[in-house]
Amino acid sequence: MPRHKETVKSLQVMKIQTDQVRLGMYISELDLPWLETPFLFQGFMLEDPDDLMTLRGLCRYVFIDVMKTRIPVTELEQLPVASKPIAYPVSSDVQAEIHSASRHYGKAFRHVRVLLERIRTGEENSLDEVPELVRGCVESIIRNPSALLWLTRIKHRDQYTAEHCMNVGVLAMALGRQLGIGRKHIELLGLCGMLHDVGKMRLDQDILNKPGRLTAEEFDHVKLHVDFGHEELSQDPDLPEEVLKVVLQHHERLDGNGYPKGIPAQGLDFYTRAITIVDAYDAITSRRCYSSARSSADALKILYEGRGAQFDEKLVIKFIECIGLYPPGALVELSSGEVGVVLAVDPQHRLLPKVAIVRDAQKQPIQQQIVDLAANRSEDGAPDLRVRQVLVDGSHGIDLEAFTQANINLSGR
Structure with missing residues (x-):
């Protein structure tokens, strides 16, 4: 690049700590890859307090485009460092919160179960109520994540798919809280989690619930659930694109050895990376028709050992912090x-x-x-x-x- 272009760029772009970021700034670059964040665009005007909170939760510093930023240059040169309180302080204890958590969990679970049954039988279904049900769970997660996390530990083998969808949604929201991202992004994680496995209802249920080892042909059939889920949910024009991506890609791996397309790390977004982790955790800690449940400690060890190859390393560490060595209910x-x-x-x-x-x-x-x-x-x-x-x-x-x-x-x- 010619030297004068380098000079222009250095004058136009300013590196600042995220504690100094304000609404009205144009964010042009981050200190981590864009795909490791929930932001859709690589360069955007910061106008949403949720996005500001998310930047402070995920990044240490960012680069702003001075020419596009609405704050005068003279003010940029003397930006104060904002205080950085805990993003979501615990505001209720688990014994008190579990009443509200149980109500929200039960209501959302019943809706998910009905949704899955309608997909299985080919009936028309609606997703209109799901975002509101997710928001109720988010409010409980924000107050104290331990209550809803406790409820994810209560499992029934004969309701595995519905409980798994519900639990992955809760675990994803708890991870979002741990990351310190904004509520709209936490809600989207919950929506992704609750809907990620709906395609399983269009599989041959005898194969899906087979107690023994699957043949190669049977496993190929099970893999189709990601395509079936994508087809099913694509019928809703209001469903966020991020959800459709997660449904299709939640069995991909960073090393490119996943399915259905073997997409490597550079093609997997933040939501997919997060759901992949919590999906594996809930599956490992659940009794399934073909395997026994393992402890939370074993599951976290498996995730840690798979970081960098199968799972996003930073998100694995944050998830381990979120769950803890001795989670409530363990x-x-x-x-x-x-x-x-x-x-x-x-x-x-x-x-x-x-x-x-x-x-x-x-x-x-x-x-x-x-x-x-x-x-x-x-x-x-x-x-x-x-x-x-x-x-x-x-x-x-x-x-x-x-x-x-x-x-x-x-x-x-």
């Missing part, structure tokens, strides 16, 4: 041998959650005892109890659904 074995359900985790003591102990060291049922591992310490300050391992949901006959219904208003000591 079954854990303590150093004493006792078994309990994680109720809540203090961000200051992530390895020492509050636990409802329901099995003794011999794994026999006992009267429930709630213990805050962070608060119970010996004279030298060391914790009396620690988590020894995370167990698979349902271990030792512990029914999380029954536990939740019986303990909506848990209080600790």
Whole structure:
């Protein structure tokens, strides 16, 4: 490039911290690839507070086009650094939030189940209510993600596809909250998640639910669900293009070894990268007709080992932070041998959650005892109890659904 063009570009483009970004700026370049963000256009006028929040959540700095920016150059030269509070502070505890979360989850789940059944039977369906149902879940996620994440752990094998769609939507929204992106982008992640697998209802259900290993021909048939889903949802002219992309591409991989088209990383957008991760997590932690459920810890390990090849590395790390080592609702074995359900985790003591102990060291049922591992310490300050391992949901006959219904208003000591 000729030197005078370089000079013009350097005068026109300014690099600033995202804490200094303001509405009215023209964003011309980011500190990460555009495909790793939810922004559709590579260069845009910043007019939406949600987009401003998203920039601050995902990027450390950006480049603005001074000539296109509406803020005078004299002001740009003395931009103050904005305070950067936590994007979404927790505003309710899990025991209080689970009432609202359960209501929103149930309403959305029932709608998803009806939608899938209509697709299976070839009936006409409508997606008009889905965005509003997603918004209700987003409000709960914003207040405290632990409540809805807890509900994603309650699973039934005979409702796998509907629950999986619902849970992937919830997990995707929780990831969006962790990233600090704006609500409209969190809502779009939820919509992508809830609809990503609708094409499975047009498959041969005997093949889809086959308990044994699929033949090559049967697996080729299962792969068609992405095309079927895309065809089904393309009939709705109001559905965002990002959702259609996710439906078609959520089994693609960054290394190009996915399906249906083997699209490599440079062709996969932010929403697809995010849904791929949460889709795998929920599948691994669920009982399916052909495989047993694995623990949350195992699932996060698999995601971490697949980062860079199958999954987006930055999003995997953020998802691990979002779920945590001991997520609410997880079954854990303590150093004493006792078994309990994680109720809540203090961000200051992530390895020492509050636990409802329901099995003794011999794994026999006992009267429930709630213990805050962070608060119970010996004279030298060391914790009396620690988590020894995370167990698979349902271990030792512990029914999380029954536990939740019986303990909506848990209080600790």
